[in-house]
Amino acid sequence: MPELPEVEVIRRDLVPRVEGRRISMVSITEPRLTRRRGTPAEVAAALLGHRVRALRRRGKYLFFDLGEESLVVRLGMTGQLLWGEGRSGFLPDEHTHAILSFEGGGRLAYRDIRKFGEMFLLPTVSAERTLRIGIEPLDRGFTPEALQRACSGTRRIKTLLLDQSRIAGIGNIYADEALFRAGIRPTRRASSLGHQEVRRLHTAIRRVLQAGIRHRGSSISDYRDACGRPGRFVALHRVYQRHGKPCLACGAPVRRILLGQRGTHYCPTCQR
DNA sequence: AGTACGCCCTGGCCGC
């Protein structure tokens, strides 16, 4: 499941390969992919012949800036962006829903088993506003005070961390891992957190996301980088999908509960 | 407005 670190790894893999390059051929074969805006044919026609000026990330979204418009890609649960050149790289299969070919060689495939992901065009200047993306947790603007402001209302802190319109890019894995590192129980009401707890959570969020990027992401099921390689961060997960196993800090069994329909993992001793 | 929940989708796993 690609969250901020996984999407950032893919972006960094792709920047030297696609920036400045012109799209010479487009094939979009899955209508669901463009469901938010336009048909596959319309999106394909709009992409053709355009140069990728920049490849940006905001939260879990990627923006291929083409000038007036940007191609927005959201990977959902099982989406992959795979780069191939010549005979090396990906082999298209029944889950490959789009392929962009670039002038001078190189192809970018969009592959997505469960089809939760999307690909569509938005005007570059208003794209971020349209998508209502919250604050970027690795930017300077994400201060303890900004997190404190987001911690209003009666919702549980984990539910808030998953709200992309508040804080962008945190998904189920990094929410659980950040809360463990901050020593905060996922079921706590966000507004009940004290100043010290907010500061700890702020630090934990940044550290866990940076560690995720450094270890090239968490490959729980289908995540692969742009070259088809898995990430290594799973080995460093402390609670996510470790239920029943001893907590790495205190030895108590890690617990798993359901919170907002999502599997939620925490240590009942270390997290209060 | 703020919160809760069902739905989309497919592969993998479980039990019989």
Added chain:
DNA sequence: TGCGGCCAGGGCGTAC
């Protein structure tokens, strides 16, 4: 060995 049924969950639409 085969197969039905359930589970994983990001984000959106709908309901309260």
